[in-house]
Amino acid sequence: MSAFFQNSGLFFALLGAAFATLMAGIGSAIGVGKAGVAASGVLAEEPSLFGKVLIFQLLPATQGIYGLLVGILILSNVGLIGGAKEITVLQGLLYFAASLPIAFCGLYSAIYQSKCAVAGIGTVAKKPDQFGKAILMPAMVETYAILALLISMLAIIGIAGM
């Protein structure tokens, strides 16, 4: 049993990678889906706004990519991509902890960003010239996903250097 625990570092690291990717991915999927529904509704009336509403739909897509990014960073640091490395239990747990910011912040920020994006799509449908301002509101929400990404990335780079 103790041997099992001693070798479970890799498991925890992988759990971290999976967690970051799937939570942020779920958030983005929900977000892009919601914004997409609103965007399609606008297209029914104003097909010429396609380019603009598409950008709104894509705004909540970034969290999923941040999650993927953190996932890949972990995988390559623990040797699941590239060469194999020894991972201690502590390191594995550290990687798992490092994945938490982007996992949760990605999930929630994508969902709330999509609400802003839906409202922005409404704004652009009525006033296409207000695109510049309308796109800024969802971007505000994204800030927190970026901050979480930053901490997750710095932590992973830091753990790798330990």
Place this chain on the structure above:
Amino acid sequence: MAMLRMQRVNVYALLKYCKDILEDLQRRGVVEIENVDIEDSVFYKDDTSAFQAQYNGIANTAKQAREILAKYAPQKKGLLDSFKGRKQLTRTEYNKLADDAPDILRAAYDILSYQKNIEQNEAEKIKYQQQLEMIRPWLALDVPMTFSGTATTKAFIGKFAPPKSSEQITTQLAEYLTGDEAFDIETVYSDNNQSCVFVLTSKKDSEAVGDALRRIGFEYPPYVSTVTPQMREKEINRHISNRDGRILENEKNIKALEKYYDKLAFLEDYYTMKSDRYKVFDDIATSNNTFVMTGYIPEPDAKKLKDYLETTYDAEVELEDAGDNAPVKLKNNRFTEPVEGVLASYSYPDHHEADPTSIMAIFYYLFFGMMFSDAGYGIVMALACGICLLKFKGMEPGLKRSMKMFFWCGVSTTFWGLMFGSFFGDAIPVISNTFFHTEPPAIPGLVVPLWLNPVSDPMKVLMVSFLLGIIHLFVGLGIMAYNQIRNKNYAAVIYDVVSWYLLVGGAILALLSTEMMGDIAGFTLPGIYLKIGGIMAAVGAVIIVLFSGRESSNPFIRLLKGVYGLYGATGYLSDILSYSRLLALGMATGIIAQVFNLVGTILGDSPFGVIVFILVFLIGHTVNIGINALGAYVHTNRLQFVEFFGKFYTGGGRGFNPFKINTKHYTVKEDK
């Protein structure tokens, strides 16, 4: 960094020249016309709404005719046509087309009437097709459907839905009949939904049989032909093929007018322009023989227009200072002008503040490049924009401006990519390791970073991001100082700008000389800076507490407001931390690019592996460019609008919106 001076222009001229003058002004597009507010016994407003409506109607007709034409005679459209912009006509071409206007309009009406004819025939065709549908079950009937019987017999022609077989009908009828009645049932047609029957009975039993039939669900058919169904079918088919012929003929007529496709676009523009000119009559005042007009004109154009109107039309043109309500037109050089669009999407500056475009442009390109930070992507972006700009000279001004902006952003992206050693991620090392099995050549910038690799030393890049942020914020405060000095409000410079310089600058100095921050930043300032910084911050804080509530006369409230003002320091903290996105988004671009390269090499060195690599490379990097360019654009805007503008910019100016040719397809080039 400048706003053009605006002048108010008043034009007084004879009414007979009015239309010509308006046409000239429209073509020059340098005057924003304002409503003249005089109405008295001499001057009045011409009501031209009827003309406007009429011309708009014609423009609309031309538009519809053109759409119809495009439907029957499809026009080729290039992928890059949207970059081409409006076609330029010379004055002579314009006049020639304008002379053709009645002829084009006739063509437009012809097209509309052909289309109407087509629609009418289509509608009739549908009606006949429905009849055909209804008569189909009755084709086996060899008498007209109106046949009611002979001298001694009575016929019932109708249907049962749901269907009944003749045996079922007979048994069911028996319930309502005495049994003496004679009748004969013939099923003409039957399917899952209905059965069509021909029932013959003797005249004397007809009432009883008819009544019984109704009770068991007999219905008369909705459509009845007066001849035999087969004859009717032939008739209907003849009608349908007639309609088809007419539709085809009308389509041919429309196609014959294809040469009018471009001319119809001109007609639409021509009448839109005409309607716009009549709309101006709402804003000018006319008397029996003269008219008065007022508006704004940028100073550089004023003299030329005045001379022209005075010599050509003998008009009286007055120029005077425009004052604070004048609209705003910005003037910047080729490097900074492209960012005007970003500024305009926030707000134009008002007349009491400087135009921040040029300073903003430098930071805009810098930050965009740092967030996108890949030499390969930067080159792709700069090349794409550059080629479009060279190839499509007639591009619309707004699009052209964005293209120029993204060109410079691309240049900056290339610069940062070289600094960070990112060229399509790590494309060169990956390709040389996987497919050539050698270490990559150490090309500076493309393989080896000119400065450092952000993944290996993120803290350093983070510190640089914060430093750039602090410079950005301080420059914003500097612009506020400039504005205050321009408005001769010197005290405010000390209270609102210098105080924050001292507080924030001092706090940073002090922090950097502590050991805790030193560990994070990687360097420590000598201890003396802790003292200097502390004193600076304290002086700044005192000024803020004492003076930021200075508009209140009550000393207690003033002090409270001052303390609240000091709370604004937390705003500076979050503003500076906000610049960490420069690092985060920059790293995101680079690492995602590396991920795609890694995925591409999944099949290793084989012919198939090369194909997979090329596919993944093309698709992956296209996606990465799209999503990260969007991110860099949005977040650069955010840093400008929230962090930078938040420090000094009030905006609220009104953009200059001159009376000009506002068309969709053509513009007119002046010969002279």
